[in-house]
Amino acid sequence: MSDAVDLLIIGAGPAGMAAALAAAPSGARIALLDDNPLPGGQIWRDGPHAELPPKAREMRARLDACANVRRHAGCKVIALAGPKRLLLEDAERGWLLAYDKLILCTGARELLLPFPGWTLPGVTGAGGLQALIKGGLPVDGERLVIAGSGPLLLASAATAKARGARLGRIAEQASLGAVGRFASALWAWPNKAWQALELFDATYRTGSHVLAALGSERLEGVRLQVGKRVEEIACERLACGFGLVPNTQIGEALGCALSDGAIRVDAWQASSLADHYAAGECTGFGGSELALAEGAIAGHAAVGMLAEARALWPQRQRWQGFADHLNRAFALDPALRRLAQPDTLVCRCEDVPLSAIGGRRGWTEAKLSSRCGMGACQGRVCGSAAQFLFGWQPPAPRPPFSPARISTLAKLADAAESQAPDLSSARTPG
Amino acid sequence: MSEGRAADVIVIGAGIVGAYCAHALARRGLDVQVLDAGLPGATAAGMGHLLVLDDNPAELALSEYSLQRWRDLAPELPEGCAYRSNGTLWLAENPEELAVAEAKHAVLSARGLACEMLGAQALRETEPELRDDLLGALKVTGDGIIYAPNTARWLLESDPARIRRQRAEVVEIDGNRVRLADGTWLAAQAVLLANGVQAGTLCPELPIVPKKGHLLITDRYPGKVRHTLVELGYVTSAHNATGPSAACNIQPRPTGQLFIGASRQFDSVDPAVEGWMLAKMLGRALHYMPGLGDLNAIRSWTGFRAASPDGLPLVGEHPQRAGVWLAVGHEGLGVTTAPGTADLLVAQLLGETSPLAPQDYSPQRFFGDTAHA
Numbered sequence: 001m002s003d004a005v006d007l008l009i010i011g012a013g014p015a016g017m018a019a020a021l022a023a024a025p026s027g028a029r030i031a032l033l034d035d036n037p038l039p040g041g042q043i044w045r046d047g048p049h050a051e052l053p054p055k056a057r058e059m060r061a062r063l064d065a066c067a068n069v070r071r072h073a074g075c076k077v078i079a080l081a082g083p084k085r086l087l088l089e090d091a092e093r094g095w096l097l098a099y100d101k102l103i104l105c106t107g108a109r110e111l112l113l114p115f116p117g118w119t120l121p122g123v124t125g126a127g128g129l130q131a132l133i134k135g136g137l138p139v140d141g142e143r144l145v146i147a148g149s150g151p152l153l154l155a156s157a158a159t160a161k162a163r164g165a166r167l168g169r170i171a172e173q174a175s176l177g178a179v180g181r182f183a184s185a186l187w188a189w190p191n192k193a194w195q196a197l198e199l200f201d202a203t204y205r206t207g208s209h210v211l212a213a214l215g216s217e218r219l220e221g222v223r224l225q226v227g228k229r230v231e232e233i234a235c236e237r238l239a240c241g242f243g244l245v246p247n248t249q250i251g252e253a254l255g256c257a258l259s260d261g262a263i264r265v266d267a268w269q270a271s272s273l274a275d276h277y278a279a280g281e282c283t284g285f286g287g288s289e290l291a292l293a294e295g296a297i298a299g300h301a302a303v304g305m306l307a308e309a310r311a312l313w314p315q316r317q318r319w320q321g322f323a324d325h326l327n328r329a330f331a332l333d334p335a336l337r338r339l340a341q342p343d344t345l346v347c348r349c350e351d352v353p354l355s356a357i358g359g360r361r362g363w364t365e366a367k368l369s370s371r372c373g374m375g376a377c378q379g380r381v382c383g384s385a386a387q388f389l390f391g392w393q394p395p396a397p398r399p400p401f402s403p404a405r406i407s408t409l410a411k412l413a414d415a416a417e418s419q420a421p422d423l424s425s426a427r428t429p430g
Numbered sequence: 431m432s433e434g435r436a437a438d439v440i441v442i443g444a445g446i447v448g449a450y451c452a453h454a455l456a457r458r459g460l461d462v463q464v465l466d467a468g469l470p471g472a473t474a475a476g477m478g479h480l481l482v483l484d485d486n487p488a489e490l491a492l493s494e495y496s497l498q499r500w501r502d503l504a505p506e507l508p509e510g511c512a513y514r515s516n517g518t519l520w521l522a523e524n525p526e527e528l529a530v531a532e533a534k535h536a537v538l539s540a541r542g543l544a545c546e547m548l549g550a551q552a553l554r555e556t557e558p559e560l561r562d563d564l565l566g567a568l569k570v571t572g573d574g575i576i577y578a579p580n581t582a583r584w585l586l587e588s589d590p591a592r593i594r595r596q597r598a599e600v601v602e603i604d605g606n607r608v609r610l611a612d613g614t615w616l617a618a619q620a621v622l623l624a625n626g627v628q629a630g631t632l633c634p635e636l637p638i639v640p641k642k643g644h645l646l647i648t649d650r651y652p653g654k655v656r657h658t659l660v661e662l663g664y665v666t667s668a669h670n671a672t673g674p675s676a677a678c679n680i681q682p683r684p685t686g687q688l689f690i691g692a693s694r695q696f697d698s699v700d701p702a703v704e705g706w707m708l709a710k711m712l713g714r715a716l717h718y719m720p721g722l723g724d725l726n727a728i729r730s731w732t733g734f735r736a737a738s739p740d741g742l743p744l745v746g747e748h749p750q751r752a753g754v755w756l757a758v759g760h761e762g763l764g765v766t767t768a769p770g771t772a773d774l775l776v777a778q779l780l781g782e783t784s785p786l787a788p789q790d791y792s793p794q795r796f797f798g799d800t801a802h803a
Contacts, residue, residue, distance in 0.1 A: 035724055043705030058484070070615065080705065081705055082705070086688060114568070175642035310440065344574070354673060361468070361597065364474075365468075368474050368579040368580075369579060369580060373646075375728070376649050376650075376726075376728055378728060397731055398702075398728075398729070398730055398731060399703055399704045399705065399708070400727055400728070400730065403649060403726040403727065403728045404726065404727055405723060405724055405727070406646075406690075406712055406714070406715075406716065406722050406723050406724075406725055406726075406727050407724065409646070409708060409709060409712055409727055409730075410709050410712045410713055410716055410723070411709065412706060412708060412709035413706060413709035413710060413713060414709075415705050415706060415709070
């Protein structure tokens with residue numbers, strides 16, 4: 001009934017691909033899962049309008065050549081199914097997969113913060129816009145404003161410009177001083193300095209943040225705070241990203257300890273749970289170079305190639321330095337907590353405004369009283385926003401970790417016949 | 431040690447039972463202080479199914495009376511309480527269950543409750559998503575659903591002059607006074623224990639045990655199901671009072687989502703969702719509605735019902751602790767029977783004639799003939 005592998009890798013972005021390639025020479029039976037159709041993660045997302053860098057193409061080709069790496073595309077982890085076994089689902093089926101070692105490369109998602117008008121058609125995340133464009137969304141001739149924080153704004157702008165969007169502004173919330181200090185230290189990572197120069201755009205402004213998306217039926221413009229001034233810019237698209245939130249849910253459910261909202265790992269990328277490793281953005285934001293180093297270390301370590309893993313420590317340390325530098329520079333301004341107005345929707349699945357959850361004592365109380373977070377996104381968007389706005393800790397994850405067919409969940413009956421006593425029917429309902 | 435008279439009555443527990451009692455006491459002009467520790471209970475976790483049950487005459491009397499009180503209150507309830515009178519269908523899969531449905535129909539009809547037998551064809555037309563080989567169903571028209579967390583809060587906010595609420599954990603009850611976790615003592619004429627499954631931590635002598643339940647909710651599929659669908663299987667299968675069990679219970683929410691229950695476990699105090707139990711529960715629902723398999727589930731969770739040995743609540747004065755009153759042990763029927771519980775409690779507390787026979791629910795039944803210590 002249930003398949004088994006020696007090493008299961010969840011997530012086929014840079015970290016997961018590097019982990020699989022590092023572990024493959026051991027001959028271990030490896031499964032590499034991802035909920036996208038093709039490996040590459042968010043940064044190397046494929047699509048009709050995507051141009052993959054040579055490194056991504058090369059890694060993908062090498063993976064395809066590994067007979068002992070089985071890829072499961074379009075596949076999600078739904079639930080734990082007993083010790084070292086998971087319930088998975090793809091478009092066709094739900095099934096159980098047992099493993100001996102696991103590497104979590106579950107990446108990160110964009111932090112979206114509520115502000116007036118953010119639910120208008122035409123407003124997306126910054127990474128979200130990039131993904132949509134790679135997937136074929138036409139933006140030719142459209143006026144675009146990008147706002148939020150971090151290097152993703154520049155990357156998203158470059159993708160949009162290459163597809164003919166007219167960039168009106170990149171509004172970075174971090175101060176000129178912080179961004180300046182970051183830029184002046186980039187000499188230590190020359191390829192990053194070049195990348196920054198290539199991506200730089202004349203409309204880039206620091207100390208700027210979005211105040212409101214304007215328009216009635218769809219987006220017509222954006223109101224920005226630029227230093228002490230307020231400015232309005234007409235546009236058809238607004239892309240806002242306020243940094244990344246590590247996807248820790250599966251790790252948390254397994255029992256891996258967290259630290260600063262990310263999965264805690266040691267020098268071997270091992271989590272607090274034996275035989276369970278983690279690499280890439282789910283262990284803290286660091287960019288693709290760090291993810292590649294971490295993924296390779298985890299892959300080597302998981303199959304006992306410790307010398308090879310250790311040889312990559314200096315490389316990881318170098319990119320960890322860059323990541324630390326970046327995270328300091330783009331720390332979020334507390335003023336962003338005040339963007340949402342009482343009638344601004346915080347939970348867009350269930351149409352819950354800020355006024356319905358402000359003043360509650362925590363996430364569970366807010367959820368029970370307002371339906372905030374009860375929708376199909378399972379609180380991924382509003383839960384992270386509420387954490388930033390109010391400091392509320394979301395509760396421990398429960399299955400299904402992603403929306404899943406009931407027929408898939410029913411397969412959990414196969415998981416633990418031994419754990420389950422004989423059943424008779426219940427005495428009363430309710 | 432500071433001590434003051436907090437109110438006429440201190441209510442411990444702000445779930446649906448505590449909230450309804452506080453509301454009823456305030457309507458009689460009493461000042462009420464409601465203390466709640468914010469611990470998990472049944473109100474926030476349950477399905478909010480309002481239903482008449484007739485396992486025994488006392489249960490029938492309490493649920494029937496309470497259902498009428500909910501229907502009376504319905505026009506006042508705000509939309510957030512999500513009250514609907516959508517009716518329950520008791521599904522019969524074999525001749526034995528059909529006979530049980532007919533017997534139930536006779537009992538309820540005799541009391542003047544609106545209900546009708548649906549034959550196989552009528553059932554298929556009423557709920558086309560059900561498997562098509564069911565023999566029929568008993569439809570109980572006056573049953574309904576409600577969203578209990580918001581209803582409890584609405585009841586507590588109904589009289590701000592008389593009902594004061596405080597987030598506080600009670601760590602000791604001593605007659606008509608209570609000690610909070612911060613050391614403060616509060617006193618009142620009466621202390622009402624309405625904290626469900628937590629009752630045993632304050633009064634270990636109470637025969638209350640937790641019964642764990644799992645629930646699951648789907649994405650929105652408006653119009654798929656209209657009535658709350660419950661299997662009758664429990665009546666005809668071997669009675670098992672202690673082992674884990676699952677039964678089909680499918681409830682349409684006003685959002686178009688479907689609630690799927692129900693499970694019972696006696697041996698667990700771990701709130702984790704257990705895959706095997708969830709799967710057994712979904713298996714029962716799939717048995718009755720195979721098409722459910724293709725619908726997306728978006729969340730599952732667990733809760734704990736506060737069960738008494740005979741399945742009936744304990745409502746009345748504590749036989750061994752003067753000044754302490756009880757409204758606990760409602761198991762899966764706390765939301766349904768909160769109005770009746772409140773009326774029973776208020777009548778006894780004020781020495782009035784009760785609308786229901788109080789001895790059937792008296793805590794005394796578990797304490798032999800002992801009088802007040």
